[in-house]
Amino acid sequence: MRFKSLFFVVALFITIAASAGPTDNVIFRVEIDGKWGYLNAKGEYLVTPQFDHAYEFSDCGLACVKLGNKYGFVDTTGKIVIEPQFDYVSDFIFTNNRTVVHINKKYGVIDKTGKYVIEPQYNYIFIGKPSSNGLAPILINKKGFINKNGNIVIEPIYDDAGHFSNGLAPVKQNGKWGYIDTTGKFIIQPTFDNAQDFFEEFAAVDIKHKYGYIDSTGKVIFFSHFRIINELNKNYVRIISKKLKYGFINIKGNIIVEPQYNWIGEFQENGLACVRQKDIWGYIDTTGMFVIKPQFGYAGDFSSDGLAKVKAYGIDQYGKYGFINTSGEIVIPIQYDCIGNFSNGLAYIGEINYLTNKYKNFGYIDKTGNIVIKQQFQKAYDFGENGLARVVINNKYAFIDKTGNFVGQKFDQAWDFQENGLAKIKIDGKYGYIDSTGNYVIEPLYDYINFAYPSEYELKKIRW
Numbered sequence: 001m002r003f004k005s006l007f008f009v010v011a012l013f014i015t016i017a018a019s020a021g022p023t024d025n026v027i028f029r030v031e032i033d034g035k036w037g038y039l040n041a042k043g044e045y046l047v048t049p050q051f052d053h054a055y056e057f058s059d060c061g062l063a064c065v066k067l068g069n070k071y072g073f074v075d076t077t078g079k080i081v082i083e084p085q086f087d088y089v090s091d092f093i094f095t096n097n098r099t100v101v102h103i104n105k106k107y108g109v110i111d112k113t114g115k116y117v118i119e120p121q122y123n124y125i126f127i128g129k130p131s132s133n134g135l136a137p138i139l140i141n142k143k144g145f146i147n148k149n150g151n152i153v154i155e156p157i158y159d160d161a162g163h164f165s166n167g168l169a170p171v172k173q174n175g176k177w178g179y180i181d182t183t184g185k186f187i188i189q190p191t192f193d194n195a196q197d198f199f200e201e202f203a204a205v206d207i208k209h210k211y212g213y214i215d216s217t218g219k220v221i222f223f224s225h226f227r228i229i230n231e232l233n234k235n236y237v238r239i240i241s242k243k244l245k246y247g248f249i250n251i252k253g254n255i256i257v258e259p260q261y262n263w264i265g266e267f268q269e270n271g272l273a274c275v276r277q278k279d280i281w282g283y284i285d286t287t288g289m290f291v292i293k294p295q296f297g298y299a300g301d302f303s304s305d306g307l308a309k310v311k312a313y314g315i316d317q318y319g320k321y322g323f324i325n326t327s328g329e330i331v332i333p334i335q336y337d338c339i340g341n342f343s344n345g346l347a348y349i350g351e352i353n354y355l356t357n358k359y360k361n362f363g364y365i366d367k368t369g370n371i372v373i374k375q376q377f378q379k380a381y382d383f384g385e386n387g388l389a390r391v392v393i394n395n396k397y398a399f400i401d402k403t404g405n406f407v408g409q410k411f412d413q414a415w416d417f418q419e420n421g422l423a424k425i426k427i428d429g430k431y432g433y434i435d436s437t438g439n440y441v442i443e444p445l446y447d448y449i450n451f452a453y454p455s456e457y458e459l460k461k462i463r464w
Helices: 456-461
Strands: 029-034 035-040 043-051 051-058 063-067 070-074 081-084 098-103 106-111 115-123 135-141 143-146 152-158 169-173 177-179 185-192 201-209 208-213 221-224 237-241 247-251 255-260 273-277 280-283 290-296 298-302 308-311 323-325 330-336 347-353 358-365 371-378 378-382 389-393 396-400 405-411 421-426 430-434 438-448 447-454
Touching: 029 043, 029 051, 029 438, 035 051, 043 051, 043 063, 063 081, 070 177, 070 378, 098 115, 098 237, 135 152, 152 169, 169 185, 169 298, 237 255, 255 273, 273 290, 273 298, 280 308, 290 298, 330 347, 347 371, 347 378, 358 378, 405 421, 421 438, 430 447, 438 447
Parallel strands: 051 447
Antiparallel strands: 029 035, 029 447, 035 043, 051 063, 063 070, 070 081, 098 106, 106 115, 135 143, 143 152, 169 177, 177 185, 201 208, 208 221, 237 247, 247 255, 273 280, 280 290, 298 308, 308 323, 323 330, 347 358, 358 371, 378 389, 389 396, 396 405, 421 430, 430 438
Protein backbone atom coordinates (compact mmCIF):
# COMPACT_ATOMS: atom_id res chain seq x y z
CA MET A 1 0.00 0.00 0.00
CA ARG A 2 1.65 3.22 -1.10
CA PHE A 3 0.67 6.57 0.30
CA LYS A 4 2.31 9.10 -1.96
CA SER A 5 1.11 12.36 -3.38
CA LEU A 6 1.31 11.61 -7.08
CA PHE A 7 0.05 14.74 -8.71
CA PHE A 8 0.72 17.91 -6.74
CA VAL A 9 3.77 19.87 -5.66
CA VAL A 10 4.47 19.32 -1.99
CA ALA A 11 3.38 22.26 0.14
CA LEU A 12 3.44 20.99 3.71
CA PHE A 13 4.80 24.31 4.89
CA ILE A 14 3.18 27.47 3.60
CA THR A 15 6.44 29.24 2.78
CA ILE A 16 9.99 28.03 2.38
CA ALA A 17 12.22 30.96 3.22
CA ALA A 18 14.92 31.77 0.72
CA SER A 19 17.53 31.31 3.45
CA ALA A 20 16.22 27.89 4.50
CA GLY A 21 18.61 24.98 4.15
CA PRO A 22 17.76 21.92 2.04
CA THR A 23 17.04 19.77 5.12
CA ASP A 24 15.16 22.34 7.23
CA ASN A 25 11.76 20.89 6.34
CA VAL A 26 12.73 17.23 6.12
CA ILE A 27 10.80 14.76 8.26
CA PHE A 28 11.71 11.09 8.63
CA ARG A 29 9.50 8.16 9.44
CA VAL A 30 11.25 5.61 11.64
CA GLU A 31 10.67 2.18 13.09
CA ILE A 32 12.12 1.04 16.39
CA ASP A 33 11.15 -2.06 18.34
CA GLY A 34 8.22 -2.67 16.00
CA LYS A 35 6.65 0.77 16.44
CA TRP A 36 6.69 3.75 14.07
CA GLY A 37 7.01 7.49 14.60
CA TYR A 38 8.50 10.64 13.04
CA LEU A 39 11.73 12.61 13.44
CA ASN A 40 12.85 16.05 12.30
CA ALA A 41 16.26 16.69 10.71
CA LYS A 42 17.74 17.35 14.17
CA GLY A 43 16.91 13.81 15.21
CA GLU A 44 14.16 14.99 17.56
CA TYR A 45 10.92 13.06 17.78
CA LEU A 46 7.96 14.88 16.31
CA VAL A 47 5.85 11.81 16.97
CA THR A 48 7.19 9.14 19.32
CA PRO A 49 7.09 5.59 17.93
CA GLN A 50 3.65 4.27 18.84
CA PHE A 51 1.99 3.16 15.59
CA ASP A 52 2.02 -0.18 13.80
CA HIS A 53 3.00 1.63 10.62
CA ALA A 54 3.55 5.20 9.49
CA TYR A 55 3.49 6.64 5.98
CA GLU A 56 4.63 9.81 4.22
CA PHE A 57 3.12 13.21 4.94
CA SER A 58 0.85 14.44 2.20
CA ASP A 59 0.72 17.98 0.88
CA CYS A 60 -2.02 18.91 3.37
CA GLY A 61 0.26 18.35 6.36
CA LEU A 62 -1.18 15.02 7.49
CA ALA A 63 0.33 11.54 7.46
CA CYS A 64 -1.51 8.24 7.47
CA VAL A 65 -0.79 5.91 10.40
CA LYS A 66 -1.90 2.39 11.18
CA LEU A 67 -2.99 1.24 14.61
CA GLY A 68 -3.99 -2.41 14.72
CA ASN A 69 -5.85 -2.98 11.47
CA LYS A 70 -7.26 0.54 11.21
CA TYR A 71 -5.95 3.68 9.51
CA GLY A 72 -6.11 7.31 10.60
CA PHE A 73 -4.07 10.52 10.33
CA VAL A 74 -1.68 12.56 12.46
CA ASP A 75 -0.24 16.05 11.98
CA THR A 76 3.42 17.07 12.37
CA THR A 77 3.00 17.61 16.12
CA GLY A 78 1.93 14.00 16.57
CA LYS A 79 -1.67 14.89 17.31
CA ILE A 80 -4.13 12.32 15.99
CA VAL A 81 -6.33 14.47 13.79
CA ILE A 82 -8.43 11.63 12.40
CA GLU A 83 -8.83 8.59 14.64
CA PRO A 84 -7.74 5.23 13.18
CA GLN A 85 -11.06 3.74 12.11
CA PHE A 86 -10.82 2.97 8.40
CA ASP A 87 -10.08 -0.33 6.68
CA TYR A 88 -8.27 1.57 3.92
CA VAL A 89 -7.42 5.15 3.03
CA SER A 90 -5.74 6.73 0.04
CA ASP A 91 -3.46 9.73 0.15
CA PHE A 92 -4.92 13.26 0.08
CA ILE A 93 -4.91 13.76 -3.67
CA PHE A 94 -7.98 15.91 -4.26
CA THR A 95 -7.06 19.58 -4.72
CA ASN A 96 -9.33 20.43 -1.79
CA ASN A 97 -7.58 18.00 0.56
CA ARG A 98 -9.94 15.09 0.44
CA THR A 99 -9.21 11.39 0.53
CA VAL A 100 -11.04 8.18 -0.26
CA VAL A 101 -11.74 5.89 2.71
CA HIS A 102 -13.07 2.36 2.99
CA ILE A 103 -15.26 1.36 5.91
CA ASN A 104 -17.99 -1.24 6.32
CA LYS A 105 -17.25 -2.53 2.82
CA LYS A 106 -18.13 0.82 1.19
CA TYR A 107 -16.08 3.74 -0.11
CA GLY A 108 -16.58 7.38 0.73
CA VAL A 109 -14.58 10.62 0.96
CA ILE A 110 -13.49 12.63 4.01
CA ASP A 111 -11.87 16.04 4.32
CA LYS A 112 -8.73 16.78 6.37
CA THR A 113 -10.77 17.15 9.56
CA GLY A 114 -12.21 13.65 9.13
CA LYS A 115 -15.67 14.90 8.22
CA TYR A 116 -17.50 12.92 5.54
CA VAL A 117 -17.83 14.87 2.32
CA ILE A 118 -19.19 11.80 0.60
CA GLU A 119 -20.79 9.18 2.82
CA PRO A 120 -19.49 5.60 2.33
CA GLN A 121 -21.93 4.20 -0.20
CA TYR A 122 -20.03 3.16 -3.32
CA ASN A 123 -18.38 -0.10 -4.29
CA TYR A 124 -15.38 1.97 -5.37
CA ILE A 125 -14.36 5.53 -6.09
CA PHE A 126 -11.70 5.98 -8.73
CA ILE A 127 -9.52 9.00 -8.08
CA GLY A 128 -6.28 7.67 -9.49
CA LYS A 129 -5.67 10.89 -11.38
CA PRO A 130 -6.86 14.48 -11.01
CA SER A 131 -9.68 15.72 -13.20
CA SER A 132 -9.87 19.27 -14.49
CA ASN A 133 -13.64 18.84 -14.44
CA GLY A 134 -13.79 17.81 -10.79
CA LEU A 135 -15.54 14.53 -11.61
CA ALA A 136 -14.49 11.07 -10.49
CA PRO A 137 -15.66 7.67 -11.73
CA ILE A 138 -17.55 5.53 -9.20
CA LEU A 139 -18.72 1.94 -9.19
CA ILE A 140 -22.06 0.78 -7.87
CA ASN A 141 -23.09 -2.06 -10.12
CA LYS A 142 -21.85 -0.14 -13.12
CA LYS A 143 -19.72 2.97 -13.51
CA GLY A 144 -20.83 6.58 -13.45
CA PHE A 145 -19.43 9.89 -12.22
CA ILE A 146 -19.79 11.98 -9.08
CA ASN A 147 -18.74 15.53 -8.33
CA LYS A 148 -16.67 16.66 -5.33
CA ASN A 149 -19.78 16.86 -3.18
CA GLY A 150 -20.60 13.22 -3.84
CA ASN A 151 -23.59 13.96 -6.05
CA ILE A 152 -24.06 11.63 -8.98
CA VAL A 153 -23.91 13.84 -12.06
CA ILE A 154 -23.63 11.04 -14.61
CA GLU A 155 -25.66 7.93 -13.81
CA PRO A 156 -23.79 4.63 -13.36
CA ILE A 157 -24.88 3.00 -16.60
CA TYR A 158 -21.50 2.19 -18.17
CA ASP A 159 -19.65 -1.10 -18.27
CA ASP A 160 -16.36 0.75 -17.81
CA ALA A 161 -15.09 4.32 -17.70
CA GLY A 162 -11.89 6.34 -17.73
CA HIS A 163 -11.20 9.84 -16.42
CA PHE A 164 -12.15 13.25 -17.75
CA SER A 165 -9.52 15.17 -19.67
CA ASN A 166 -10.10 17.93 -22.21
CA GLY A 167 -13.75 17.85 -21.11
CA LEU A 168 -14.23 14.25 -22.29
CA ALA A 169 -14.08 10.83 -20.66
CA PRO A 170 -13.94 7.42 -22.36
CA VAL A 171 -16.81 5.09 -21.44
CA LYS A 172 -17.75 1.59 -22.50
CA GLN A 173 -21.32 0.70 -23.37
CA ASN A 174 -22.63 -2.43 -25.07
CA GLY A 175 -19.11 -3.62 -25.73
CA LYS A 176 -17.89 -0.44 -27.44
CA TRP A 177 -16.03 2.66 -26.27
CA GLY A 178 -16.86 6.29 -26.95
CA TYR A 179 -16.46 9.65 -25.24
CA ILE A 180 -18.95 11.63 -23.18
CA ASP A 181 -18.96 15.21 -21.94
CA THR A 182 -19.65 16.28 -18.35
CA THR A 183 -23.41 16.04 -18.92
CA GLY A 184 -23.14 12.40 -20.01
CA LYS A 185 -23.83 13.19 -23.65
CA PHE A 186 -21.89 11.18 -26.22
CA ILE A 187 -19.65 13.59 -28.13
CA ILE A 188 -17.79 10.76 -29.84
CA GLN A 189 -20.03 7.77 -30.45
CA PRO A 190 -19.11 4.36 -28.97
CA THR A 191 -17.52 2.66 -31.97
CA PHE A 192 -14.08 1.71 -30.64
CA ASP A 193 -12.91 -1.61 -29.28
CA ASN A 194 -10.64 0.25 -26.86
CA ALA A 195 -10.20 3.91 -25.93
CA GLN A 196 -7.79 5.71 -23.62
CA ASP A 197 -8.00 8.98 -21.69
CA PHE A 198 -7.04 12.07 -23.64
CA PHE A 199 -3.38 12.97 -23.29
CA GLU A 200 -3.06 16.67 -24.12
CA GLU A 201 -4.84 17.00 -27.49
CA PHE A 202 -5.20 13.36 -28.53
CA ALA A 203 -6.52 10.02 -27.35
CA ALA A 204 -5.36 6.55 -28.40
CA VAL A 205 -8.09 4.26 -29.77
CA ASP A 206 -8.35 1.03 -31.69
CA ILE A 207 -11.02 -0.61 -33.79
CA LYS A 208 -10.87 -4.01 -35.44
CA HIS A 209 -7.14 -4.26 -34.75
CA LYS A 210 -6.41 -0.88 -36.27
CA TYR A 211 -4.67 1.52 -33.91
CA GLY A 212 -4.46 5.27 -33.97
CA TYR A 213 -5.35 8.63 -32.46
CA ILE A 214 -8.35 10.95 -32.51
CA ASP A 215 -8.79 14.57 -31.46
CA SER A 216 -11.49 15.91 -29.14
CA THR A 217 -13.96 16.26 -32.03
CA GLY A 218 -13.57 12.60 -32.92
CA LYS A 219 -11.54 13.42 -36.03
CA VAL A 220 -9.16 10.60 -36.85
CA ILE A 221 -5.53 11.75 -36.83
CA PHE A 222 -4.46 8.41 -38.25
CA PHE A 223 -5.17 4.70 -38.12
CA SER A 224 -2.65 1.94 -38.65
CA HIS A 225 -2.58 -1.84 -38.57
CA PHE A 226 0.48 -1.58 -36.32
CA ARG A 227 0.25 -1.49 -32.57
CA ILE A 228 1.45 1.80 -31.07
CA ILE A 229 3.81 1.64 -28.10
CA ASN A 230 4.33 5.26 -27.03
CA GLU A 231 2.43 8.55 -26.74
CA LEU A 232 1.89 10.58 -29.89
CA ASN A 233 4.20 13.56 -30.30
CA LYS A 234 4.58 16.08 -33.08
CA ASN A 235 6.71 13.83 -35.25
CA TYR A 236 6.33 10.11 -34.83
CA VAL A 237 5.33 7.11 -32.77
CA ARG A 238 6.99 3.74 -32.38
CA ILE A 239 5.06 0.76 -33.73
CA ILE A 240 5.25 -3.00 -33.48
CA SER A 241 3.99 -5.46 -36.09
CA LYS A 242 2.24 -8.78 -35.59
CA LYS A 243 5.61 -10.42 -36.18
CA LEU A 244 7.00 -8.39 -33.26
CA LYS A 245 9.11 -6.12 -35.42
CA TYR A 246 9.59 -2.45 -34.50
CA GLY A 247 9.49 0.69 -36.65
CA PHE A 248 8.17 4.27 -36.80
CA ILE A 249 5.19 6.03 -38.34
CA ASN A 250 4.62 9.78 -38.53
CA ILE A 251 1.64 11.78 -37.31
CA LYS A 252 -0.15 11.16 -40.62
CA GLY A 253 0.18 7.43 -40.22
CA ASN A 254 2.80 7.11 -42.94
CA ILE A 255 5.60 4.64 -42.32
CA ILE A 256 8.93 6.41 -41.94
CA VAL A 257 10.85 3.36 -40.72
CA GLU A 258 9.53 -0.06 -41.76
CA PRO A 259 8.87 -2.42 -38.84
CA GLN A 260 11.90 -4.62 -39.35
CA TYR A 261 13.93 -4.42 -36.14
CA ASN A 262 13.91 -6.68 -33.10
CA TRP A 263 14.05 -3.53 -30.95
CA ILE A 264 14.09 0.17 -31.57
CA GLY A 265 14.75 3.03 -29.17
CA GLU A 266 13.40 6.57 -29.12
CA PHE A 267 14.90 9.19 -31.42
CA GLN A 268 17.31 11.33 -29.43
CA GLU A 269 17.92 15.07 -29.78
CA ASN A 270 20.71 14.32 -32.24
CA GLY A 271 18.18 12.58 -34.52
CA LEU A 272 19.53 9.06 -33.92
CA ALA A 273 17.81 5.99 -32.53
CA CYS A 274 19.43 2.69 -31.56
CA VAL A 275 18.08 -0.41 -33.28
CA ARG A 276 18.68 -4.13 -33.00
CA GLN A 277 18.64 -6.54 -35.93
CA LYS A 278 18.65 -10.05 -34.49
CA ASP A 279 21.60 -9.76 -32.07
CA ILE A 280 23.42 -6.81 -33.65
CA TRP A 281 22.89 -3.15 -32.76
CA GLY A 282 23.39 0.08 -34.72
CA TYR A 283 21.88 3.56 -35.16
CA ILE A 284 19.45 5.00 -37.71
CA ASP A 285 18.35 8.56 -38.49
CA THR A 286 14.76 9.78 -38.87
CA THR A 287 14.65 8.61 -42.50
CA GLY A 288 15.46 5.06 -41.42
CA MET A 289 18.96 5.16 -42.91
CA PHE A 290 21.84 3.68 -40.94
CA VAL A 291 24.20 6.35 -39.68
CA ILE A 292 26.17 3.83 -37.62
CA LYS A 293 25.89 0.38 -39.14
CA PRO A 294 24.89 -2.62 -36.99
CA GLN A 295 28.10 -3.95 -35.43
CA PHE A 296 27.62 -3.99 -31.66
CA GLY A 297 26.35 -6.52 -29.13
CA TYR A 298 24.49 -3.66 -27.45
CA ALA A 299 24.06 0.05 -28.12
CA GLY A 300 22.65 2.59 -25.67
CA ASP A 301 21.20 6.07 -26.11
CA PHE A 302 23.50 9.02 -26.66
CA SER A 303 23.93 11.29 -23.67
CA SER A 304 24.05 15.09 -23.78
CA ASP A 305 27.83 14.95 -24.17
CA GLY A 306 27.47 13.05 -27.45
CA LEU A 307 28.67 9.67 -26.19
CA ALA A 308 26.88 6.31 -26.21
CA LYS A 309 27.78 3.10 -24.41
CA VAL A 310 28.28 0.11 -26.73
CA LYS A 311 29.17 -3.53 -26.31
CA ALA A 312 31.46 -5.51 -28.58
CA TYR A 313 30.01 -8.24 -30.76
CA GLY A 314 31.93 -11.35 -31.64
CA ILE A 315 33.82 -14.18 -30.05
CA ASP A 316 37.12 -12.36 -29.52
CA GLN A 317 35.72 -9.41 -27.60
CA TYR A 318 32.33 -10.69 -26.48
CA GLY A 319 31.01 -8.84 -23.42
CA LYS A 320 33.39 -5.86 -23.52
CA TYR A 321 32.10 -2.27 -23.29
CA GLY A 322 33.28 1.16 -24.42
CA PHE A 323 31.94 4.46 -25.81
CA ILE A 324 31.41 5.84 -29.31
CA ASN A 325 30.59 9.31 -30.61
CA THR A 326 27.77 10.23 -33.01
CA SER A 327 30.00 9.41 -35.98
CA GLY A 328 30.43 5.86 -34.72
CA GLU A 329 34.07 6.44 -33.79
CA ILE A 330 35.32 4.61 -30.71
CA VAL A 331 36.42 7.23 -28.19
CA ILE A 332 36.70 4.93 -25.16
CA PRO A 333 38.21 1.56 -26.12
CA ILE A 334 35.81 -1.40 -26.05
CA GLN A 335 37.80 -3.32 -23.48
CA TYR A 336 35.94 -3.20 -20.16
CA ASP A 337 33.80 -5.97 -18.65
CA CYS A 338 31.46 -3.31 -17.28
CA ILE A 339 31.31 0.45 -17.55
CA GLY A 340 29.04 3.15 -16.13
CA ASN A 341 27.66 6.34 -17.58
CA PHE A 342 29.69 9.52 -17.45
CA SER A 343 28.64 11.81 -14.62
CA ASN A 344 30.73 14.67 -13.30
CA GLY A 345 33.15 13.78 -16.10
CA LEU A 346 33.89 10.29 -14.77
CA ALA A 347 32.60 6.78 -15.47
CA TYR A 348 33.30 3.63 -13.51
CA ILE A 349 34.95 0.60 -15.08
CA GLY A 350 35.24 -2.91 -13.69
CA GLU A 351 36.06 -6.53 -14.31
CA ILE A 352 34.07 -9.75 -13.99
CA ASN A 353 35.33 -13.12 -12.90
CA TYR A 354 33.46 -15.25 -15.42
CA LEU A 355 33.97 -18.41 -13.37
CA THR A 356 32.24 -17.00 -10.29
CA ASN A 357 30.26 -14.28 -12.11
CA LYS A 358 31.42 -11.79 -9.48
CA TYR A 359 32.56 -8.21 -10.05
CA LYS A 360 35.98 -6.93 -9.04
CA ASN A 361 38.61 -4.23 -9.62
CA PHE A 362 36.45 -1.18 -10.12
CA GLY A 363 37.88 2.25 -10.78
CA TYR A 364 37.04 5.41 -12.76
CA ILE A 365 38.09 6.83 -16.13
CA ASP A 366 37.71 10.30 -17.64
CA LYS A 367 36.33 11.05 -21.13
CA THR A 368 39.73 10.51 -22.70
CA GLY A 369 39.80 6.96 -21.33
CA ASN A 370 42.52 7.64 -18.76
CA ILE A 371 42.16 5.93 -15.39
CA VAL A 372 41.92 8.72 -12.81
CA ILE A 373 40.85 6.63 -9.79
CA LYS A 374 42.69 3.33 -9.68
CA GLN A 375 40.89 0.00 -9.86
CA GLN A 376 40.64 -0.96 -6.20
CA PHE A 377 36.92 -1.42 -5.43
CA GLN A 378 34.66 -4.48 -5.38
CA LYS A 379 31.85 -2.40 -6.90
CA ALA A 380 31.38 1.22 -7.95
CA TYR A 381 28.47 3.46 -8.91
CA ASP A 382 27.95 6.67 -10.90
CA PHE A 383 28.98 9.98 -9.39
CA GLY A 384 26.13 12.15 -8.10
CA GLU A 385 25.58 15.85 -8.59
CA ASN A 386 27.33 16.53 -5.29
CA GLY A 387 30.56 15.05 -6.66
CA LEU A 388 30.44 11.87 -4.56
CA ALA A 389 30.14 8.25 -5.66
CA ARG A 390 29.27 5.07 -3.78
CA VAL A 391 31.85 2.29 -3.79
CA VAL A 392 32.25 -1.09 -2.11
CA ILE A 393 35.62 -2.00 -0.59
CA ASN A 394 36.38 -4.87 1.78
CA ASN A 395 32.66 -5.69 1.77
CA LYS A 396 31.80 -2.22 3.11
CA TYR A 397 30.06 0.71 1.43
CA ALA A 398 31.76 4.10 1.35
CA PHE A 399 31.70 7.40 -0.54
CA ILE A 400 34.58 8.89 -2.48
CA ASP A 401 35.15 12.26 -4.11
CA LYS A 402 36.47 12.82 -7.66
CA THR A 403 40.06 12.51 -6.50
CA GLY A 404 39.35 9.06 -5.05
CA ASN A 405 39.57 10.18 -1.43
CA PHE A 406 37.13 8.65 1.05
CA VAL A 407 34.50 10.95 2.57
CA GLY A 408 33.32 9.80 5.99
CA GLN A 409 33.38 6.28 7.33
CA LYS A 410 32.39 2.90 5.88
CA PHE A 411 28.97 1.25 6.25
CA ASP A 412 27.32 -2.14 5.92
CA GLN A 413 25.08 -0.60 3.25
CA ALA A 414 24.55 2.82 1.72
CA TRP A 415 22.21 4.43 -0.79
CA ASP A 416 22.66 7.33 -3.21
CA PHE A 417 22.47 10.93 -2.06
CA GLN A 418 19.11 12.61 -2.62
CA GLU A 419 18.59 16.16 -3.85
CA ASN A 420 18.45 17.45 -0.28
CA GLY A 421 22.03 16.31 0.21
CA LEU A 422 21.30 13.31 2.45
CA ALA A 423 22.06 9.62 1.97
CA LYS A 424 20.60 6.68 3.88
CA ILE A 425 23.10 4.28 5.48
CA LYS A 426 22.99 1.06 7.48
CA ILE A 427 25.48 -0.05 10.09
CA ASP A 428 25.23 -2.85 12.67
CA GLY A 429 21.66 -3.52 11.53
CA LYS A 430 20.47 0.03 12.17
CA TYR A 431 19.59 2.84 9.74
CA GLY A 432 20.45 6.53 9.70
CA TYR A 433 21.33 9.40 7.35
CA ILE A 434 24.54 11.25 6.57
CA ASP A 435 25.26 14.53 4.78
CA SER A 436 27.78 15.08 1.99
CA THR A 437 30.61 15.63 4.50
CA GLY A 438 30.02 12.11 5.83
CA ASN A 439 28.69 13.34 9.16
CA TYR A 440 25.58 11.84 10.72
CA VAL A 441 22.44 13.92 10.38
CA ILE A 442 20.40 11.09 11.88
CA GLU A 443 22.36 8.62 14.00
CA PRO A 444 21.95 4.95 12.97
CA LEU A 445 19.61 3.95 15.78
CA TYR A 446 16.53 2.75 13.90
CA ASP A 447 15.24 -0.55 12.58
CA TYR A 448 14.02 1.35 9.51
CA ILE A 449 14.07 4.94 8.33
CA ASN A 450 12.94 6.81 5.25
CA PHE A 451 11.79 10.26 4.22
CA ALA A 452 8.28 11.11 5.37
CA TYR A 453 8.34 14.66 4.02
CA PRO A 454 9.26 15.17 1.33
CA SER A 455 9.10 11.54 0.23
CA GLU A 456 11.83 10.11 -2.01
CA TYR A 457 9.39 10.35 -4.91
CA GLU A 458 8.86 14.05 -4.24
CA LEU A 459 12.58 14.68 -3.79
CA LYS A 460 12.99 13.64 -7.41
CA LYS A 461 10.47 16.29 -8.47
CA ILE A 462 11.51 19.22 -6.29
CA ARG A 463 14.68 21.27 -6.27
CA TRP A 464 14.76 23.43 -3.17
